[in-house]
Amino acid sequence: MNRSQLEHILKLHHREAYIWARQCCQFDDELAKDMLQQSYLKILEGKAKLKDATKVKTWLFSIIRYTCIDSLRKGNRLQALGEKDDFIEPEKDTEELNFEAILSQLPTMQREVITSVFYHQMTIAESAEILQISLGTARTHYERGKKKLKELILKSQILEYHGK
Structure with missing residues (x-):
């Protein structure tokens, strides 16, 4: 599958992918955006390959889920100093x-x-x-x-x- 086809798939499922990423990141918007971006990079760089074109959504959601799991496991929760402490x-x-x-x-x-x-x-x-x-x-x-x-x-x- 070429890059333009992959980009079309990502655009087509972007809204649902973002919602899924948010859910996988315990509703943390910023972390979800980061994880979605990392997932898209994996796909566009060819690190994740689509084997069955009939299961595009399942494939995309799996990549997002495991990207989130890997990040949370590694403790890559990016946070600016004082951002969470001062927030009411x-x-x-x-x-x-x-x-x-x-x-x-x-x-x-x-x-x-x-x-x-x-x-x-x-x-x-x-x-x-x-x-x-x-x-x-x-x-x-x-x-x-x-x-x-x-x-x-x-x-x-x-x-x-x-x-x-």
């Missing part, structure tokens, strides 16, 4: 459910299966391929994740209703 989180609107916060409470594998299926319209089988787990394991994470997510949303709504 703005207050959230109590009427609005914070789905990122709720999703972040799920175990990692459940969160990744749920987000790939619900937000990226993938099948459980495609999700399993990206996460390199068996289909049965992915189904288990999916079902448990849905159940836990429902509990967390209901709990959040109850707390919100009671003003806590």
Whole structure:
């Protein structure tokens, strides 16, 4: 596959790829942008090769996921001095459910299966391929994740209703 074809694929899936990178980086925007850029460089430099053209999205998401994992494992969390220490989180609107916060409470594998299926319209089988787990394991994470997510949303709504 030549460079212009790869660039076309990256442009076509950029929005979803960014959202996936954000999820893989625990919703850290700047880290997600860095990881996405590193992933794109791997692809354009030929370090990651597409073997099956029918699985472009799965291939792209796998590269992003493992780029994020490698970076986090190596401790490459880039941070300017004092950036996080001096930052004050703005207050959230109590009427609005914070789905990122709720999703972040799920175990990692459940969160990744749920987000790939619900937000990226993938099948459980495609999700399993990206996460390199068996289909049965992915189904288990999916079902448990849905159940836990429902509990967390209901709990959040109850707390919100009671003003806590």
